[in-house]
Amino acid sequence: RAGSTGRMHIAIECHACFEWLFPVLEQFRKSWPDVDVDIRPGLAFDALPALLREEVDLVVSSDPEDLPGVKFVELFDYKAVFVAASHHPLAAKPYVEAADFRSETLITYPVERTRLDVFSQLLIPAKVEPLAIRQVELTAVILLLVASNRGVAVLPDWVVREVKYSNDYVTRPLTENGVTRRLYAAVREDDLDKPFMSQLLKLAGEEARKLQRA
Structure with missing residues (x-):
């Protein structure tokens, strides 16, 4: 009681x-x-x-x-942000768009697409398919693979807070206006x-x- x-x-x-x-x-x-x-x-x-x-x-x-x-x-609220190795070609862009993923290996969590912000908010509406998809269970492993230039990822901004202080990664907004969830x-x-x-x-x-x- x-x-x-x-x-x-x-x-x-x-x-x-x-x-x-x-x-x-x-x-x-x-x-x-x-x-x-x-x-x-x-x-x-x-x-x-x-x-x-x-x-x-x-x-x-x-x-x-x-x-x-x-x-x-x-x-x-959080922003879904693009994460890539610092020497990745897309690192030179101020923001990334759906079409940029056509030539990329996208590293995601092992869940259905509709549960992932990058698909539900960006790729599915734009009818864009990444070059390849690699599924990884742990965030730390996703970041390790991204730093090794094995692919790119889209993660919540609060997940990649340490990335801000690392020379191995860059983060960029999704689209010019960003994607907020x-x-x-x-x-x-x-x-x-x-x-x-x-x-x-x-x-x-x-x-x-x-x-x-x-």
Whole structure:
């Protein structure tokens, strides 16, 4: 009744978000040791229907839907940015466009295309296909391959914050105006008033702002 115990099962529809969420959960665990926390990759199943069925309690997603009894809480905005080796020919451009990918090996996370910003926001609307696609599970390995000029990538700007200070990489906007996306936490409306849910959402926002300032 005091709201000090409960369950926080989280599904993540953003592959790169595991790295952002772990520090949040580490802080959360210290404040709420009696709350059962679990993380599931939401890309492996239909996360939002699972939220409605109360199989999970929070879904991290960039694709809000109008669902009865579900609130999409804004977490933060981010930019999807192009990443290449510093000596890559496209590094000389002020920004990259869809057509630039026709001659490139695109290194992505191993998820369906519609879940990747580079496809949903740029390549699919432009009907452009990269020369090749290479799928890699870990962000660190993606950056290693990019630095070795084995391909190019598109990642959230907060993921590549260290790249800003490295001579091995360059980052460029996607299109002249850039591509901005918003990340949400989908929560059942009945759970919004639970103290530990409020605390998790607060910590998530604070950690996001730290990443964007870095």
